[in-house]
Amino acid sequence: MTDTRRRVKVYTLNEDRQWDDRGTGHVSSGYVERLKGMSLLVRAESDGSLLLESKINPNTAYQKQQDTLIVWSEAENYDLALSFQEKAGCDEIWEKICQVQGKDPSVDITQDLVDESEEERFDDMSSPGLELPSCELSRLEEIAELVASSLPSPLRREKLALALENEGYIKKLLEIFHVCEDLENTEGLHHLYEIIKGIFLLNRTALFEVMFSEECIMDVIGCLEYDPSLSQSRKHREFLTKTAKFKEVIPISDPELKQKIHQTYRVQYIQDMVLPTPSVFEENMLSTLHSFIFFNKVEIVGMLQEDEKFLTDLFAQLTDEATDEEKRQELVNFLKEFCAFSQTLQPQNRDAFFKTLSNMGILPALEVILGMDDAQVRSAATDIFSYLVEYNPSMVREFVMQEAQQNDDDILLINLIIEHMICDTDPELGGAVQLMGLLRTLVDPENMLATANKTEKTEFLGFFYKHCMHVLTAPLLANTTEEKPSKDDFQTAQLLALILELLTFCVEHHTYHIKNYIINKDILRRVLVLMASSHAFLALCALRFKRKIIGLKDEFYNRYIMKSFLFEPVVKAFLSNGSRYNLMNSAIIEMFEFIRVEDIKSLTAHVIENYWKALEDVDYVQTFKGLKLRYEQQRERQDNPKLDSMRSILRNHRYRRDARTLEDEEEMWFNTDEDDMEDGEAVVPPSDKSKNDEDIMDPISKFMERKKFKENEEKEVLLKTNLSGRQSPSFKLSFSSSTKANLTSQSSASNLPGSPGSPGSPGSPGSPGSVSKSTSQTAAITTKGGLVGLVDYPDDDDEDDEESLPLSQKAKLESS
Numbered sequence: 001m002t003d004t005r006r007r008v009k010v011y012t013l014n015e016d017r018q019w020d021d022r023g024t025g026h027v028s029s030g031y032v033e034r035l036k037g038m039s040l041l042v043r044a045e046s047d048g049s050l051l052l053e054s055k056i057n058p059n060t061a062y063q064k065q066q067d068t069l070i071v072w073s074e075a076e077n078y079d080l081a082l083s084f085q086e087k088a089g090c091d092e093i094w095e096k097i098c099q100v101q102g103k104d105p106s107v108d109i110t111q112d113l114v115d116e117s118e119e120e121r122f123d124d125m126s127s128p129g130l131e132l133p134s135c136e137l138s139r140l141e142e143i144a145e146l147v148a149s150s151l152p153s154p155l156r157r158e159k160l161a162l163a164l165e166n167e168g169y170i171k172k173l174l175e176i177f178h179v180c181e182d183l184e185n186t187e188g189l190h191h192l193y194e195i196i197k198g199i200f201l202l203n204r205t206a207l208f209e210v211m212f213s214e215e216c217i218m219d220v221i222g223c224l225e226y227d228p229s230l231s232q233s234r235k236h237r238e239f240l241t242k243t244a245k246f247k248e249v250i251p252i253s254d255p256e257l258k259q260k261i262h263q264t265y266r267v268q269y270i271q272d273m274v275l276p277t278p279s280v281f282e283e284n285m286l287s288t289l290h291s292f293i294f295f296n297k298v299e300i301v302g303m304l305q306e307d308e309k310f311l312t313d314l315f316a317q318l319t320d321e322a323t324d325e326e327k328r329q330e331l332v333n334f335l336k337e338f339c340a341f342s343q344t345l346q347p348q349n350r351d352a353f354f355k356t357l358s359n360m361g362i363l364p365a366l367e368v369i370l371g372m373d374d375a376q377v378r379s380a381a382t383d384i385f386s387y388l389v390e391y392n393p394s395m396v397r398e399f400v401m402q403e404a405q406q407n408d409d410d411i412l413l414i415n416l417i418i419e420h421m422i423c424d425t426d427p428e429l430g431g432a433v434q435l436m437g438l439l440r441t442l443v444d445p446e447n448m449l450a451t452a453n454k455t456e457k458t459e460f461l462g463f464f465y466k467h468c469m470h471v472l473t474a475p476l477l478a479n480t481t482e483e484k485p486s487k488d489d490f491q492t493a494q495l496l497a498l499i500l501e502l503l504t505f506c507v508e509h510h511t512y513h514i515k516n517y518i519i520n521k522d523i524l525r526r527v528l529v530l531m532a533s534s535h536a537f538l539a540l541c542a543l544r545f546k547r548k549i550i551g552l553k554d555e556f557y558n559r560y561i562m563k564s565f566l567f568e569p570v571v572k573a574f575l576s577n578g579s580r581y582n583l584m585n586s587a588i589i590e591m592f593e594f595i596r597v598e599d600i601k602s603l604t605a606h607v608i609e610n611y612w613k614a615l616e617d618v619d620y621v622q623t624f625k626g627l628k629l630r631y632e633q634q635r636e637r638q639d640n641p642k643l644d645s646m647r648s649i650l651r652n653h654r655y656r657r658d659a660r661t662l663e664d665e666e667e668m669w670f671n672t673d674e675d676d677m678e679d680g681e682a683v684v685p686p687s688d689k690s691k692n693d694e695d696i697m698d699p700i701s702k703f704m705e706r707k708k709f710k711e712n713e714e715k716e717v718l719l720k721t722n723l724s725g726r727q728s729p730s731f732k733l734s735f736s737s738s739t740k741a742n743l744t745s746q747s748s749a750s751n752l753p754g755s756p757g758s759p760g761s762p763g764s765p766g767s768p769g770s771v772s773k774s775t776s777q778t779a780a781i782t783t784k785g786g787l788v789g790l791v792d793y794p795d796d797d798d799e800d801d802e803e804s805l806p807l808s809q810k811a812k813l814e815s816s
Contacts, residue, residue, distance in 0.1 A: 005089035010042055010051050013079035013154060023051045027082060027089070029096040038100050040093070042082070054080065056100040061152060062110045064094050079154050130159045135172035137179060140191035147198035161204040170199065170210050174219040181222070189226035189233075196223040200275065203288040212292070214259065217266055224274045236274055240266060249330045250313050257303045264296040297341045298349075304338065305353055311360050318365045325374055332369060332380040335362075339387040354391050362388070363399045363413065370416045378420065382431065385417070389438045393447050397460045409467050414442065418471045422495065429494050436498045439472075443502075445509050461513045469517060472499060477521075480529035493535040500527065500541040507548045519560050524549065528569040539573065540587060546570070547591050553600060562606045571611050593623045596630055604630050 010022040025044045032039040035055040042052035054074065062072045068084040070093065084090035091105075098105040133139045133146065150156035164170060173195060180188040199207055211220045218237055225233045244265075252258050271289055304310060317323050318331050342353045362384070369381040389396055400414045409415060417435055424432035441447065443464060448456040476499055479485050479492065503523070506514040518524055530542040546566070549557050561567065574588045595603050607615075608631040615624040 005084075005086045005092065007045070007085040007089070008042060009083040011081040011083065013081075019081065025051045027052075027084075027093055029056070029093060038096070040082075040097075052080070052082075056097055058101050060110075062094075062097050062101075064090065064108045070094060070097070073152075073154060130156070130163045132160075132163050132167060132169060135169060135176065137176055137185070137188055140176065140188050140195070143173075144191045144194045144198070147195050151198060151201055157202055161202045161207060164199065164202075165204075165206050165210075170207065171216065174216060174223070177219055177223050186226070189223075190228040192223045193226045193228060196220060197275070200286065200289065203286065205288050205292065208288065208292050212263055212267055214263075217263065221266070221270060221274060224270070227276070234274075236269070240269065247330060249327070249334045250310055250317070252310070254303065254307070257300065257307075260296060260300055260303070264293060264300065267293055267296070294344050297344045301338070301341045301345060301353060302349070305356055311356070315360050315362070315365055319361075319368050325377070328369075328372075329374065329377050329380075332377050332384070336380045336383050339384050342387070350391065354388065354395070357388075358395060363396065367403075367411070367413045367416065370413070370420065371411070375425075379431065382417075382420065382435065386434065386438055389441050393441050393444075394449055394456060397442060397448075397456065401460060401463050404463060404467055409471070412467060414439075414464075414468050415471050418468065421498070422475055424495075427491060429491065429498065432495060432498055436502055440502060440505055443506065443510070461510060465513050465517055472502065473521070473523065475499060476523075477526055480526040483529065484532045485530055488534055490535065493533060493538040496530060497538050497541045500530075500538075500545050503527075504541075504545045504548050507545070507552070515554070515556060518549075519556065522564070524561070524566055525564055528566060531569045531573045536582075536584060540583060543570065543573075543584070543587050543591070547587070547594075550591060550594065550600070550603070553598060555602065558600065558602045562602065565610065567607060567611060571614055575614060589621055589623055592627060593621075596623060596626045599630060601630075601634055605634065 006026045006028065007024070008027045009024050011019040012022055014020050023044050023046075025042045027040060027042045029038060029040055031037065032041070032053065032055065035053070037055045037057075039053055039055045041050065043049065044051050060072055060074075062070060064070055067087045068090045069081060070084075070090065071079070071081045073079045082090075082093070084093075095105045097103075098107070098110060101110045103110045130146070130150070133142045135143070147160065150160040173192065176188070177192050179185075180192065196211075199211070210216060218240070221236050221240070225236055227234070246262065246265075252261075267289070271286075271293065275286075314331060314335065318328065318335070323331070339357075342350055345353060366381050366385055366388075370378055370385075372378065385396075396413075400412060404412060417439065421432045421435040421439070424430075424435075426432070443461070445457045445461075448460065450456065475492075476496060479487055479496065485492075485496075503514075507518075524546060527542050527545050531539050533539050533542075549561075570588060570591070573584065577584050577588075592607070595607065604627055608628055612624075612628065616628075618624050
C-alpha cells in the first residue's frame, strides 16, 4: 500500500490566474531517461496514469509554503503546485529538490529571485496588493528595483499589475519622463527605461491599453529610447513623426479606423524595433503584446471590408488606365498589405473577406496589373495572387475557365502567370519558383472538387492542356531542336528544371491528359536531349522525368519509348559518365534495376536486344547481368510454349495433391511397361491420361521445324537490312581499348534465336538454358532398377528446379 505521506494534489495556474485542480495521486522522484535528469512524477491514485512529469531544473525557483505546499514555474511560464496531505511527505520531496539544486533544505525558496521577507500564500490571491512607492523623481531607483524583483514571481507580477492599473501610475511615470528630459537627467531616464520595459513584461492587456493610447504611446517610445546599455539614445520618435509617412491611397473617412491603423503601426514598431530581442523566457512574457497587434489587425480588416465605398474606389482606380504608375503601385501595395492582414482572420471571416474581394473583381484587376511593364507592381500582384490561390484554388480555376470563353489564349490569367515565370529576370529565379508553386497548386487534382453535376478535375485539366500547356512547354521545345540543348547557360537550365519539375508532377497525377500530350508531341524525346546538358542538375531532372514515366509501368508509354529508341540518350549519358561514382551513375542504374525487379518484359527485351553490347562489361553491379538473365528466361518461354505449359501443369500438380490424385498417379506409373523405355531416360509424368508419348513428341517436333524455318528467314532479312536504319539505335559509341566495340545494331546473325552460342539457344554450351547429357541422366523424374519415382520439389520458388524437367526432355530430343 502506498505511503500516505506521498499523497498530493496537483494544481496548475490558468489564464485567469486561478488554480485548477488536476487530480490526486502519489508523488515520487527519480531519474527519467527521456528528460535526462532527476524528475518529479505524480501518478493518479485512481488508475495509475501519469499526472505530472517534471524535471528538477537546477535554476528553477521552487518555493515551500505552509509546510505542505511546493510551488514553481516551468520554463514555458507554466505555474505548478503540489499540495501534500502530510508535512513529512512535503519535507521529503523538498529535500530531493534541494539535493539536486545543491541547496540547504532549511530554506523555503531555492533561488534568490523574490523578496523572502514577503509571504506569498498559495491560496490567497486576494491578499493585500503591493504598495507602490510614491511616484517621484527621487524614488525612481526604488520603483525600478521593485518592478525587477516582481518579474520572476507570477504572484508578485499579478499584484504589481493590479497596483499599476488602480493608481493610474503609468501616466504619473510619463509626467516624470518629461521632467527628466527637460533636466537631461540621464540616470532618471535610465531608471524609466527599466521600469517601462518591466511593465511590458507584466504581459497585461489593461496596461497595454493605457500605454498605447494616443496620449501616451509616443512618451512610452521616448522612455524606451534611453537604453542604459547604449552610449547614445535612439531617435525612435523622430523616425515615427518625420520619416515614416502615412499615405492614404484611398481617403479613409472613419476616424476610429484611421486611429487604429496608426496605433497598430506604432505598436508593431515597438515590438520589432524598440524593445530589445527577448530571451526565450521573456518571449513568452510578451504573448499579450503579440495578441494586441493580432486583434488590431483583425479589427482593421473588418472595418475596411465593411466600407463598400472604399473598396469600390480601390478597384476602380486599380483598373483605370488613366491612373498613373506611382499611384497604381501604391494601390497594389495597399491591397497586398490588406491581404496579408487577412491571414490573421479566423477561417469563417477569411472566407467572407476573399468572397468580398472576388465580388469586387480582384481577379480581373490582377489580370490587368500583371499585363503591365512595371516589375515592382507585377511582383506585388504576384503576392496577392498567391494569397488567392492558397486560400481557394477552385475560385481561381473557375475564373480562368470562364474567361477562356471570351479571350484569346495569350491574355488568359494563367498564361500571364506562366509567361512571368518564363521571363523572370532574377538570376536565381526567385519569382519563377514562387509562380511554379502556384501553378502546381492549380493543377493539383488533390484540391479539386467533384460534385454530382460536374468534375472540376476533368473540366480544368481539359482546359489547361488545350489552352496553357503549349505556353508552359514552349521554352523546352525551343531549346531541344538539336541533339544538344541550343542554350545551356545557368539561368536557362534553372528555368527548364522548373518546367520539368512541373511536368513530372503532371505525369504522376494527370494520367491520360499528360500521356496524350507526351506521346502526341514527342515530349520525352525532347526532354532527353537535356541529358547532354553541362549542368548535372538539369540532366538529372530529365532522367527523373523518364523514371517517373517508367515507374507507371504503362504499356502505352513503353511502346512509345521502344518505338523511338528513347533509352539511347540514357545509355549515352551512362557511358559518358564513365567510371565516376556519382548521382547520375546511381540514378541510371536504379532505373534499370527497377525494370529488372518489376520484370517489365517489353523494356527488358528492348534494352538487351539493342544495348547489351554497350552494357555487358558493367560488372560492379549485377543489374545488367540480371536484366540479361530475365531476357533469356523470357525468350526461352516464348520459344518453348508447349514445354512452358507443361511446366505450369507440373506446378499445378505440386500445389494440388490430395490423396486421391496421388494414388491415381502412382497406379499409372507402376502400370507403365518399363521395357518400352530406354534405361535412364527422362519420362514425362502422365498428367493427362489420354495422351501417350507420341502425342507430346509430335507438336515439339513440329515446333522445332517451324523454328528452324523461321531462323533461316530471319538470317536472309538481316543480311538485306541496312543496319544504320531505325531498326536499331542510330548512334555509335567507341568503348575503351579493353572492349573495342561499337554500339551499333545489336541484332546480328551470331545472336539469332536458336543459333549456336546465342543466349536463347537450348543447345549452346554454358548458356543458362543449356543442359548437358550428364544432367539429363539425373533429371527430376528417372527410371532406375525398374522403379519409377515421383517428382519431389524441395523448393517451389527455385526456377531452375521448375525448369529441369522440360530441359531434360529437350536434351533427350537433341541427342536422339
